[in-house]
Amino acid sequence: MQKRHTLYTAMLALAVILLLSACQQADAPATTEPAPTEEVTEAPVMTEEPTEEPTAEVTEEMPEELIFGMVLVGPKNDHGWSQAHFEAGQYVEQNIEGAKMIVFESLNSADKPEATLEGVVSDMVDQGATLIITTSDEFEEDTTTVAGLHPDVTFINASGDDTWDQRQDTTVSPPANLGNVMGRMEYMKAVAGCSAALATETGSVAYLGPLINHETLRLASSAYLGARYCYENYRGEDPDSLTFTVTWIGFWFNIPGVTLDPTEVTNQFFDSGADVVISGIDTTEGIVVASQRAEKGERVFAVPYDYQGACDTAPDICLGVPFFNWGPAYLDIAQSLQDGTWEQSFDWLGPDWPDLTNKDTSHVGWVDGPGLLEEWKTNLDAFISGQADGSINVWTGPINLQDGTEYVAEGAVATDPEIWYLPQLLEGMIGASE
């Protein structure tokens, strides 16, 4: 009996040790990422900056260490939204001497129900963070609250609008240490829609949506408007005959038992006749399923999202990727904090049209996928050029909402608030709006 008891105790102790070590490693509540040594030469190094300062006193000072926190809604290696932010943090580390990033991954109720933004931020502040970037609209409200609790720390919420002077919700009073940043992904989603319209043979394009909010409505709708434009102008087809279906899974990524499974939804898109799927979620299920279907001999394509390298999952059926490049925006913010010039702002940042993949200048981008045929590429390049020089603006009226209400009058161009706060999907799109 004694022997058995000892054995059991040993087994339990082993299990507890393993559990604790696994939790520590896997969750890594707040780890300081070492600055990568690669690619430093590619980006502008800021070490010369102190010599430009007017006084000798400044040049003699050691560069002040900048510790910044990066709060991610998903894992840093999701090949999607969160990885794009994480790599932007690495970009800041590469370009500011002494900058160190503290990362907190997967802050969401499914993965870490016990964690709160307030707790995560407190830990980061304790570790010396003076800048904290919260990278989801899920954190918008909490970021505004937490920013009020830590007035000496600067907070940036990506994709939020609390600091916009044209914001819809005027009851919010953002504290002075809060800023917002977002990329003008609308342009790139229109490119994604265009590529889908060029590739479809069935005349049916599907959009894998996350949850429903202003951001996701406007991005899905931009893709639709881009698809309509190209279907009509490059394919010579009636845009009203294009089927554009949106299915919302319920969150930014799959949570079994809570969201619809994006794998199943994508399969159903293809089962129902769509031959191109445009992903609006943070992860890669859309392109993975498309590759499975292509292996069965089906003619299908995918447009993944968020992360420049997303086509690598299945290059042959990838038409291209609209992606965010947060690095330049975060670098600007970090530099302005260091030199004391940071001011509260809402930054809705666009692409560097001549060089969409320039990691130092373009806040959003598009990269062609290997699945994009040369004949489609010609038209897609023309569409991109048209958007760049302003001759094409897919947000030009007449545009009606899904319920038939006129939203943008004929000949008028939607204003920024109209695009940002799009209340429904557009007329002609199939899918839920609330």
Place this chain on the structure above:
Amino acid sequence: MNDTQIIKILASIIAQSAPLMLAVTGETITERGGVINLSLDGTMLLSAMTGFVVALQSNLMLEGMGITGNMLPVLLGFAAAALVGILAALLIAWGSIRLRQDQVAIGFVLTLLLADMANFLGQNHTRIPGPSVAYMPIPLLKDIPALGPMFFSHNLAIYFAFLVVGLAWWWTYKTQPGLRLRGVGDRPESAFARGIKVNRLRYIYTAIGGALVGIAGATYSLSIKLGWSDNHILGIGWIALAIVIFGGWHPVRGAFGAILYGATKALATVLQQAFPEVPVVLFNSLQWLLMLGVLLLAGSKGLQRLVDIVPRPLQRPLARSLRVAAPQSLGKVFVEE
């Protein structure tokens, strides 16, 4: 939506339900023997990760040796995943049978541990392409109208799941060893009195069930949701455990439950498009409402009323097929002395 599209949707439901069918069958066998393996969620995550990583690495190794083709690496992946399932299951059986500890407690701790281990150990293999089970339609059968695309245009992992369900039913209800399996789960004292080594059988069936759970995990990462990502299939194990109860500890009913679960999820997608004005959250919870409804119905007088409606000759078989009865000694330690 035309007929071809409906058939395609049904085929997808069947394919996507296959790994859940395997897990449900594995757990049904385990629980039929009297042991509750509550570690399903963690086991499936760890086996999904292990299956994918072993397949990926062995594929790279074999390619380095000049051997190409996915078949062998994928088989190695499934074997490794089965081994993970067996080890986890045996740990629970050992803790219960040998150490006489609470199976539920051990299983619960184990599922948390294994889930975290899967995420930790798999973090360098997240969202990268790798080998998968090759598409293998069955010649001639695949051309049967409707049934062909639904049942015979899949890959080996899907066919295997159906085969396992059939075998489990036949073994459990049509063979002497199956009778002994049910005996150790229902009345271990009687079985022991007849000379059956109850605990040895429990070890064996727990291991077999664990192997199937492991294979189910790998079926996700090598056939359905290709590759590995953080919490890749988190929650599926709990769903499988619920379906075992829903299925009344019967392999065929369990498989039906798995397909029904898949169908309600597919229905949620269809309904979302058909009724855009209804909040999408409602459709996402359809499967839970359905299961809850059936479980409540199965345990109420309503079921008898339902049986009474059908013609008399059908009443007994229907009542038998709808009866939900757990193995009587489920979760109870048996001391052979």
